[in-house]
Amino acid sequence: MRVSQDTTCSRYSVKKVPVIAGGIRYYDEDEKRIFHNSVFMFDRDTVSIYDKLHLVPFGEYFPFKSLFKPIEYYFFKGADDFTPGKEATLFVKDKFSAAPMLCYESMYSNLVRNQAVLGADLLTVVTNDSWFGKTKGPYQHLATDVLRAVEFRKPVVRAAQSGISACIKPDGTITNSLPSEVKGYLDCEVTTHKGLTIFATGGATAGLQFSFSLHGFFSRRKQIS
Secondary structure, three states: OEEEOOOOOHHHHOOOOOEEEEEEEEEEEOOEEEEEEEEEEEEOOEEEEEEOOOOOEOOOEOOOOOOOHHHHHHHHOOOOOEOOOOOOOOEEEOOEEEEEEEHHHHHOHHHHHHHHOOOOOEEEEEEOOHHHOOOOHHHHHHHHHHHHHHHHOOOEEEEEOOOOEEEEOOOOOEEEEEOOOOOOEEEOOOOOOOOOOHHHHHHHHHHHHHHHHHHHHHHHHHHHO
16 A cells, blocks of 8 residues: 655556545535535545544634634634534445544544444544644654554554655554655555454453453462462
């Protein structure tokens, strides 16, 4: 699987290879224009769409907009909010079922879990971390994707517009990466996995219970011996 850290994907689509990319989509509904921050999978004549579920406050929508109307207008000039998506979605292809995550959604394990239980065997993250600037933000965001790989035992393919793009194995090993502000591409060798971990089926509570159970078991064994 190839990860591109630039703004064009035409050279891949002409080869009839599925392309996963982010973008903004809109449509009119009840005389109102609806905007979504979305991820698309272009596969020949088919387009699959995932609309971002967890929006960034003050970036993608203004909370309590009616209450703080003057403030909102001063900063955003009455711009329309994005609308959150309605449900978790998988991008299904012959050899994989990809869970699309957009921007900082991958920082929330419950959102990834909702994708994983649908049958995802691969996690994909499309993000633009340029607004972090030259801070630790892009590195922290990458670190959370490593954690998601381990929690769900799924490979993570991460495409960041300005970096850091990466190929992450289910054990958290980063096999390839592109640093910030470097154009290029990565070839990721991906081994998909459809099984569910204890964390995926029961969440953090189940993981803690299992950890305490193991601790109690080995503590008793130590006392007996």
